[in-house]
Amino acid sequence: MDHGIAVTLDLPFTEAVEQVRTALAEQGFGILTEIDVRATLRAKLDEEIEDYLILGACNPPLAHRALEADRHIGLLLPCNVVVRAVDGGTLVEAMDPQLLVQVTGKPELAPVADEAATRLRAALAALTG
Template sequence: MTYTLTTTVDLPWAEALDRTRDALSAQGFGILTEINVRSTFETKLGAEAADAVGDYVILGACNPALASRALAAEPELGALLPCNVVVRQGKDGGTTIIEAIDPQTMVQLSAAPAVKEVADDAGSRLRKALADLSKLTE
């Protein structure tokens, strides 16, 4: 099963991270959390672990209107929120990979029709954000 929506861009990691925030914002997502995995690994596990993962940030993206609809339909879905978006440096160092959780994952866990509607909307918005990022390097 594929559980992420993914694009690879020919942008330096820091620029791709900034542009990812902008693309998500344009689709109504705010960033609730930001986890710098490299920094955390360096602090907790040492430089070798940090270097192994490379530049890697997890953005906790949330569209409040969609989250409200999802929680109204099924309060337990809060365990799956916010939508995580990963921005990580490619192996070659010249590309950056952006991966977002596919909201259809929620649909597989819930039978509520309202959850499917929210997942469809969120998926469309995340796909648009990733498509906009891909256009930056065409």
């Protein structure tokens, strides 16, 4: 089972992050959380990895609809979007919202997952590079 939607950009990491933020905002997603995995591993374990950022993206109307269908869905929110440096560019991966339906087994979440997936795919498709 594939867990994400991905695109590789021929852009430096910092530029890609800015494009991701803009593209998500254009699709109604705000960033609730931001985890700089590279900085955390460096500070806590003295380990080095590539630039690696996890953005917790949330579209409030979609989150509300999902919570109305299943209050436990908060365990799976927000939608994670990972931006990480790869050889020659930056990889952007978004969690596939269909996982919400698969994990919970609640078909009433399907319309919310469909819309979230459409919006995340549109955001990734809008990225250039």
